[in-house]
Structures are given as C-alpha cells and as structure tokens.
Amino acid sequence: MASNSKVDIGFLEEKKSWQLHPRFFPSKVGGKPAWLDLQDLPSPNELLCKKCNDPLVFLCQVYAPYEDSDTAFHRTIFLFICRNGSCCRTNNSDNFIVLRCQLPRKNDFYSFEPYEEVETEDFAMDKWPNLCNLCGCKGPSHCSKCKKTYYCSRKHQILDWQKGHKQACPELQTADSKPNNFIVTEAGKSVLFKEWELIVDEEDEEDSKDVDVGEEMEKLRKLMEEKRAGTLSNVSEDELEQYTKAMPEDKVFNKFNKRVARHPDQVLRYDRGGQPLWITGNSGDSIVNVPNCQYCNGERQFEFQIMPQLLNFIGVGIELNSIDWGVLVVYTCKSSCNQGPAYKQEVIIKQDLSS
Numbered sequence: 001m002a003s004n005s006k007v008d009i010g011f012l013e014e015k016k017s018w019q020l021h022p023r024f025f026p027s028k029v030g031g032k033p034a035w036l037d038l039q040d041l042p043s044p045n046e047l048l049c050k051k052c053n054d055p056l057v058f059l060c061q062v063y064a065p066y067e068d069s070d071t072a073f074h075r076t077i078f079l080f081i082c083r084n085g086s087c088c089r090t091n092n093s094d095n096f097i098v099l100r101c102q103l104p105r106k107n108d109f110y111s112f113e114p115y116e117e118v119e120t121e122d123f124a125m126d127k128w129p130n131l132c133n134l135c136g137c138k139g140p141s142h143c144s145k146c147k148k149t150y151y152c153s154r155k156h157q158i159l160d161w162q163k164g165h166k167q168a169c170p171e172l173q174t175a176d177s178k179p180n181n182f183i184v185t186e187a188g189k190s191v192l193f194k195e196w197e198l199i200v201d202e203e204d205e206e207d208s209k210d211v212d213v214g215e216e217m218e219k220l221r222k223l224m225e226e227k228r229a230g231t232l233s234n235v236s237e238d239e240l241e242q243y244t245k246a247m248p249e250d251k252v253f254n255k256f257n258k259r260v261a262r263h264p265d266q267v268l269r270y271d272r273g274g275q276p277l278w279i280t281g282n283s284g285d286s287i288v289n290v291p292n293c294q295y296c297n298g299e300r301q302f303e304f305q306i307m308p309q310l311l312n313f314i315g316v317g318i319e320l321n322s323i324d325w326g327v328l329v330v331y332t333c334k335s336s337c338n339q340g341p342a343y344k345q346e347v348i349i350k351q352d353l354s355s
C-alpha cells in the first residue's frame with residue numbers, strides 16, 4: 001500500500017457484511033469492528049470516552065501490513081469514537097482512541113494462505129471471546145435471563161433490551177444456538193455507523209483542470225459553517241456570506257481544497273512516513289506534539305488521515321452537537337513494534353476548521 005512519493009486515497013463502497021469478515025482482512029467503516037487478533041481484545045474500560053465515560057464505538061479500520069516485517073505481515077489500525085457530539089472539542093481528540101494490532105503470517109487465528117471469497121466457508125468461532133451483542137467489542141457480562149447474549153457495558157445492555165432483546169430473550173433461553181455476533185441488531189443500528197468497505201487506490205498526480213476547485217470545496221466549507229452556526233434553517237445566506245468573509249485568508253485551507261478536488265469523495269489519505277494534509281493554517285503550531293511510542297520508546301510517524309467527507313457517508317446529521325471533525329491525523333510507531341498488548345494505543349490528532 002505504501003510507496004515512496006505517491007499518496008493512496010480511500011473511497012467507500014457498499015458490501016455485504018460477510019465480505020467484511022476478519023478472515024478477509026478488510027479496511028472498512030462502520031458496523032462492528034472486524035478484529036484482527038481474535039483473543040486479546042481491548043477491555044471495555046480501555047474503550048471509554050475520556051470526556052463522558054460512555055463506551056466508544058467503532059468508526060473505521062485500515063488494513064496496512066508492513067510487507068517486510070515478520071511480526072506485522074497482517075496489520076490493522078482501528079479508530080473508535082464517542083457517539084456524543086457534545087464530546088467533540090475543537091482541536092482535541094479526547095473523544096477518540098486509535099489501536100494498532102498486528103500478526104505474523106503464521107498465527108493462531110487465520111490460515112497461511114488467503115481465504116477464498118465465499119460466504120459459506122466455516123470459520124471456527126472457538127477462538128473468539130464473547131462480544132457485545134450491540135457494538136461488537138469485548139463483552140465480559142451477559143444477560144442474566146438467557147445467559148447467551150453478552151455486553152461490554154450496562155449502557156449497551158439496557159439499550160439492546162429496550163430495542164429488541166426483550167423480545168428475543170425468551171426464545172434464546174430455550175434454544176441451542178447462540179446469537180450471531182456479526183449481525184447488527186436494531187439497537188446496534190441506533191449506535192453504530194453505516195457499514196462500508198474502504199477501498200484504497202493511488203491518488204491522481206495532476207490537479208484536474210476542468211473542475212472548479214473553489215466551487216466544489218466551498219460546499220464542504222459551507223456545510224461545516226452551518227454545523228458550527230446552528231441548524232441550516234437558522235442561518236440566512238447573507239449571514240453565512242458575512243461569516244465566511246470575516247475569516248482571514250487561509251493558505252493551508254486553499255491548498256487542502258486544491259488537493260482534495262482531485263478526488264472530492266475521498267475519505268482517507270494514506271501516506272506512511274509522509275506529511276499530513278492539514279485543513280487550516282489557523283490552529284497554530286502547537287497542534288502537532290507527537291510523543292514517542294510508549295511500548296518501544298521509538299519515534300512515531302504520520303501514517304494516514306481521515307477526511308471530513310467521511311461524515312457525509314456514515315449517517316451523522318448536520319444538526320447542532322453532532323459528531324464533527326476537520327481532519328483526523330493518525331501517527332503510529334515507525335518500526336511498528338511488537339511490544340505491549342495485542343491492541344496497542346497510537347496517537348490521533350484532530351484538527352478543526354474553526355479556531
């Protein structure tokens with residue numbers, strides 16, 4: 001995936017859930033996480049929002065192996081986010097967590113050779129820990145009535161009970177089978193994001209000549225201004241115009257627009273060891289302060305960034321107080337070390353358009 005000078009770009013495509021199963025090592029957005037190491041999952045208290053203490057939910061994952069490393073033949077970076085829009089603060093990523101997981105080619109979970117892409121293939125579930133029926137994260141506690149559905153937290157158990165498990169529970173009490181952990185339940189749909197495959201491809205090298213860059217990206221800017229100012233209906237064109245004019249010229253933002261216009265639908269930019277494409281020059285220099293890896297003490301480097309376009313695809317409204325970001329910039333251990341837990345914390349920096 002990584003190359004010397006070219007940037008890779010991620011787009012979204014609809015896929016069936018089974019095609020995004022962990023055995024296919026997918027890059028994906030929304031739904032439940034397709035865990036890589038299936039045993040040593042992060043514990044629920046590692047996946048709590050630092051602001052409101054609610055369980056975080058899965059946002060996306062990027063499959064990005066280190067081709068020449070034995071310990072990272074398979075390698076996936078996972079992003080989790082708090083569902084409460086009120087936990088979003090400008091240029092602050094406390095409502096996110098990013099985890100890196102990697103495996104050698106020969107491992108306890110997957111075959112040495114790639115799996116055939118068929119739906120019916122059996123995949124042993126005995127290696128799996130119990131997963132939360134709602135969000136797909138580790139579920140240490142279970143429903144006391146059926147003892148067959150598991151939960152990461154009391155919050156998800158209550159939500160699941162209210163939106164479906166109350167009906168399903170009596171049947172499960174007498175059934176032989178366990179519920180299917182891959183299905184997103186009704187309650188899950190109210191918390192998890194719409195599921196997509198993330199397809200990664202090379203960026204065009206040339207700026208396109210026909211596209212009116214300004215016009216394309218002005219739409220994005222307006223969308224963001226609207227979110228900031230309140231609901232759509234509260235803001236008149238004139239007000240919006242004045243607000244936009246009041247902002248000083250932002251060269252970084254102009255450069256961002258020009259580059260993004262090559263592929264207006266991009267949701268990811270992958271450029272391991274390269275430079276992020278910042279969205280604004282108005283946040284000051286203090287935004288980048290990337291600590292060394294806490295496991296090997298080695299340097300971290302830029303790996304990829306999530307673009308604001310993703311917000312348009314995951315069913316997040318533009319109402320006041322919904323989830324928001326400018327760019328989400330992810331830094332990971334340069335050597336992709338193998339120390340520490342199976343799911344290792346990395347660094348995410350959120351840069352917003354407003355200051």
Ligand SMILES: [Zn+2]
Nearest residue numbers: 049052082087
């Ligand atoms: Zn929160």
Ligand SMILES: [Zn+2]
Nearest residue numbers: 132135152156
């Ligand atoms: Zn859960």
Ligand SMILES: [Zn+2]
Nearest residue numbers: 143145146169
């Ligand atoms: Zn039950």
Ligand SMILES: [Zn+2]
Nearest residue numbers: 293296333337
């Ligand atoms: Zn490291």
